[in-house]
Amino acid sequence: MNKLGKGMIISVIVFLFAMSPWAVVSAQEIKIGVIGPMKFVQGIGQWNGATMAAEEINAKGGIQVGNKKMKIKLVQADSNEFLNVTDATNAMERLMTQDKVDLVVGGFRSEAVLAMQDIAMDHKKIFIGIGAAHPELCERVAKNYNTYKYWFRGSPFNSTYLVRTAFIHLGTVGAVMKQSLNIPMIKVAIVMEKAMWADPMIPAAQGAIPKMGMEIAGVWRPSPVATDVTAELSAIQSSGAQIIFEIFSSSVGIPFSRQAGELKIPAFQVGINVEAQKEGFWQATQGMGNYVMTSDTYARGVEYNELTKPFVDGYIKRFREVPTYTADTYTAIVYGLAPVIEQAGTLDSDKLVSILEERVYKIPAGTVKYMKNAEGKPLHDLTWGPGFTTGIATQWQDGKIMGVWPYKWKLTPESPEVTYKGVVPIKLPPWMIEKYKK
């Protein structure tokens, strides 16, 4: 073998060794694993949020642990969980045993998070979930506290509340329409993409809508990847629906909103439209997505509290986009873990758990207080409601995403009104006002 060949082999071995987890790292660092589908927007959000948190904390010298300052070192793990749950568990095991992380944040697909949760719990490492919304993830804590106490939900609040919030948005729009347009009985078209995860929401919506004093005009299930939904829209128009309650997580959210705008369908779109949460939605719908309203977490100019603006503005400055809820890895590290580590003066998981589960603390999206179940057992799930975490609703208003909920919102008639700073009233499309205003 010639010298060049030998040199190349040695270089490759040195490179691989340097890249390997067995490479030596400083003991003066707190290693935080960030696990998620890194090739997808959700994982990118998780990594961006964690990066921002680490940069911010490290710029201040790190976290005070006992008598020493320790900087944060992030370890990225691509879980590939959308395609391969096995891969996700391997990534988690690698974080635990090879990278030897002290804490983990992330996870997205509920099934994968459930499997990853088991591994983190085996290693007694704190795992803050940022992405998966299934309640079971937290119910495990109550069922088997000693095993699952290291799990905490970071974001979003659980799916039961996500659906409840969407219904509250629907009720709010209904009230606005009744008041402004004087419609005695509002008809609601339920439009949910044809995906299994959306299936259970249909009976839930069919049960909840009549209780809100509204009538169901029909149920439509377009394909998640449909590019033409004029047939559905024509049928919705014929049904006389004044509100379209939509649940779209896929690309169908764009053609649906665009064509509804082009056809000037006299029905208000509200619900969950993931595409409408993105800033490119206006361009994608060529401005026809105006007045679409969706559940959301962050928007420019909307402030849950004094922590929201620095986070949102900082994130936009750093990554040139509005953060999504998966960027709450920032929140988990800066407001969740760092103060707890400083208070405990150690990285011992059991000590951190005992402090974290009792803490009530502000985050950019509200206030965190960990719930207990009906029997008083800790769930480590986020408390939902005014004063805690609620999410927001945004509406496209003339090319801008505006926060429109909570605006003078009362959870119960006796509750105080809640309005977040920067939230504006809902705007009804002019063609609806023209059609229904008497």
Add this chain to the structure above:
Amino acid sequence: MRLIFFYLGKLFTIIKNEVLVLPSRVAVGLFFLFMLLLPLFTKDIYLLRIFTLTSIFAIFAASWDLLSGFTGQMNFGHALFFGVGAYGAALLNLHASIPPWASVPLGALCAVLAGLIIGIPCLRLRGTYLALTTLAFPIILTGLIFAFPSFTGGELGISGIVRLTQSRVGDYYTVAVLMLGLCTVMWKITDSNIGIIFHAIREDEVAVRASGVNTTRYKLLAFSLSGFFAGISGGLYAHFMRIAGPSTLDLFLSFSVVIYAIFGGVVTIYGPVGAVFVLFPLLEFLRVVQNYRTLMFAVVVLLILLYMPDGLFAWLRDKIEKECPRCKIRNIATRHTCRVCTAPLD
């Protein structure tokens, strides 16, 4: 004592005359030794996890080869068997408290049932039509899982399943020994009279039927056997992961097994097993270049398929061994005459 010496002598003769004469058999022997001795050299739980999962998928890949490679019943929905095995074992364990040693084979029997259920309507189909039809079954089952979430766990699947054993080394040995045993059984099946009929059905089913063989029975047997082995792998997976979810029925899993088989070499049993032992750890090793991991993995698979269309292990075997043109016995490539009939090999 003399009896022991007699059998030891016989074993030595077999090893000397049947194993050591062919590099491929030596390689298989070394592979067995490697699998059985690995925990003596490392207790690294991550490494043992990778090899445990590799062994599980090796059983799964070999079971696809048994059905689609040997019998030619092209199955693009093989994850059905895996998923049924996983869900069967998980449900039995969770609701009937049946321990893994019983829930795994019982789950596999559920997979056999699934094999029969899909085998019967698929008997009239061949080639592309059969492949597309089988593709639909895991999707249908996924639909059923989402339709009855209170029983199946819905999108989350079934969790809270008992561990395979109480230690990672225990898990590894359970799975590794089963993998070595079951793959040997599959290989022996393909080498038996049944295997010859499987081969014949793939080559010319009409001719086999004309010879008086009930091909329907043999095709159903192939579906059932393949379902059983894939079901075992599914059950082991569920107990190892402690979850049986909809991902066990993923199309991704069905296609992975086809990639494994084609990469290693179909109609061999050892080919898909070897392929899993190359590709699964490779994908893990490539985490060191995380951003290019799947791209590099795809490049490796494409290059192998481009330059070794019969599969990596079939290609390797042809490089190190030659088949005697007269008696069809395999010989090491360095020989010029057959070790049995002495016919010239070149």
